[in-house]
Amino acid sequence: MHMLRKYREKAKNLPSSIYHNADKNENSKISNKTDTDSEDEANADLIFEDSVNEYILKMVNFIKELAIFCFIFAAYAAITHDPPKVSKSPAAYPFFPTNSVIKDFYRGQILEAIEQARSSDFSFLMFYAPWDAESQAAKAEFLKTANYLKENVAFAAVNCWQPGSTCRNQYNKVFRWPVLIAYPAFGNGIQYNGPIESSHMISFLQKLMKPVKKASEIILDFEEAFIIAELNTLPGSEEYSVYYSTALKYLENDPLGRISFFVKPVKKTKNQLSFYLWHEVKILDLNQSDWKVDVIMQWILKNIYTTSSWTLPSGSKSLVLSNFLQPGPSLILFTPMNPFYGFSDYYMMLQEISQEYANCNNYAPNFDMKSKRLDNYLTYKHLKKICKSQIYGEKQKDVLSVTTNLVFFNETYNDRKKKNNLNLYEDIKSENCYDIFPQTFKNFRMIEASSSISRKEIKTSMLRDEFDPKSMPNLKKNQYNNKCKNLLEAEKLFKPIFEPVNLESVELSVAKLGCSNQTLEFVALNSLIYYNFAERLGLDLFSKKDRSGVVIVHQKLESHYVMKNAVTSTNIRRFIRNFTNNTLIRSTDTISDITSVTTRSYHFNKTIQRSKPIYVKELTSKNFLDVVLNEGKSVLVMYYSKQCSYCNGISYIFLTLARKLSFVKNLQFRRIDGDINILPWEYTMDAFPTILFFPMFKKEETRVFPSDIPIDLTNLLGFVLSNFDSVTKLNAMYSICLHYQLEKEKRSCFTSVRSYTVALIEQMLKQWRKSNNRHRQIVLHNLRQLKQLQFLFTHKPEDLKLIQLYFNKLKFGLTNDYSSKSKESIKTEL
Known part of the structure; x- marks a missing residue:
């Protein structure tokens, strides 16, 4: 408006001959219409005024466009130059209790954590994300492990998720938490890949602290195979350092430590390893330049061969178990695995049977499994006796003060109060076993004899044995105290089970049965952790005292067979022979038939009082044939699966039709979960949902709802009516x-x-x-x-x-x- 007023004032200042008043021009035009000069002058004035107005309008439009452009430019500059407004990351907070033995670097200070880890002989670090469910579940187990081994291992935890932290910047591509890594004082870290259970982590760290043992004349202290190296073990030996690092590296590939590493000290190194498998011995000769950790590890992993093995599924989607179950049949032994004992008699029974089954060339075994099982039993009995004696009574109190109340299942906890009668060789006395295991009982007798000898006190400037923690007597006593500590903790987890002796049973043989085309794979699963696999096969382990069972799974034929008898050597051998002769009956037991506390969602309680009628009832593999083959009723069955989202919509249509036809008394509507219920082959469906109609009398004329027709209420009603007789x-x-x-x-x-x-x-x-x-x-x-x-x-x-x-x-x-x-x-x- 200011600019418009300015231009109008300039127009008024023009000469009078050019600018005239509008009223005068109008009067001049009315009075002198015939005066041509006056008309020309008036037209000139009008043309000039129009040009001035047009000029003013253009200037106003130009100013508006300039203002809009300046506004857009300023807004664009503000958007592009201002920093993005992002909410701040939440403040870091401790994940573990501040008074615990675990040093929690909850701000992600990974450099400080590793520096502290290297300052200890052994340390165990947990890299976690505080929001992760698996990290939260591992928190309690990691804390139990730390309380148990706090005197020997340093424990720390690092928050590797905290934004802006050094751990987050360094490990920003980790897809799963937690990550557990053990750090020795020297060398690379060893990642733990076993179950996130305190018992397994404790066993892993104890093997990590003693990865190499000294070889004796009779070696029975091993899991499945062992390696003997003749090396120079003097301080500074490079050969022994490589062998020691190899034993540590192997625990990263196999956290259970199925292969034991032994060493025979010699003055001159041969760079030779002897790998003792169950049926042969393999020798590795290396030059000095090839004596490296990677070379030895590749040779071990390439040549290892066992007839059976423990399997550790990760708990998420993996092919660990699937590799054993395909393509042929597999025998699965579900039995408790107690890492504190270092042995499992039932698994060693499986090893013995599998070696006999696979011995096609009449190999002479390198070790006697029966002798090894007997040695484990006698060692357990003797250790249990020592731990109760007065020799270690004072230290036993200290052991009890640091142990944790580790209870995995209520049933396991309750069974601690019951007497376990599943002991092997209950009638064998220790004084009669010297001839069988002279080396073992020689050591036991030396220990017992040393305890009875009175020691003389000698004056010296050095520390006396009882005050020197590194003295030989105290080291031996500490060794047995640790064994007693493990024994007490093992008793809390699960008492050892041994095969009961049946002198009247006839020893069967499965020799060379595995030499045919259809051979069995032998697998063992820890029933304390992986009991859900057994329940999927209809085997309720919680109803058995030994928590053990045997199943043969044939993935290719989609069949499985459950051994109903007790787990003994004779029964397993008979079970294998019957499978080889094709005399076993395919099992139809599934998880829906188990009523244990762990499967409540699959158990249908029939005692609940309902006020409203039930139009569609649930079927299981137990009552399926009795219902659908009833000649007095027509049955409409819908197969569904909890993993089928489309089945939910069809269930509503199925229920609506059942309600509308509720007056038809000789018609029943049923449904069955085809994913968890195993049925005879003729009644097994491979697609969900599937609807079958079983007529009243002629059951052989069963009809399937056509797959090319949409399943809606009209089509489903027409399908049912078309299969009815006239009266129905x-x-x-x-x-x-x-x-x-x-x-x-x-x-x-x-x-x-x-x-x-x-x-x-x-x-x-x-x-x-x-x-x-x-x-x-x-x-x-x-x-x-x-x-x-x-x-x-x-x-x-x-x-x-x-x-x-x-x-x-x-x-x-x-x-x-x-x-x-x-x-x-x-x-x-x-």
């Missing part, structure tokens, strides 16, 4: 009419029912004319019932009780084919 169809039509809400629709429906009844009577009259005398009596009986129904449909269609009475008298189909059951029933009524 009349019953179904009447049941549908009862569920109409509008009176007009209900009357129309009853009209259709009456018309169909008349047509049905006409059809039966034709049959009566063509039938013999015996058949005419049956038809005449049905005609009487239809006559009464027609009368009720016309006058009392709402009288459900009376109509149901006459429908119940029509118990058979109106065809020429009558079952013997229907004939006998009609004779009784006539």
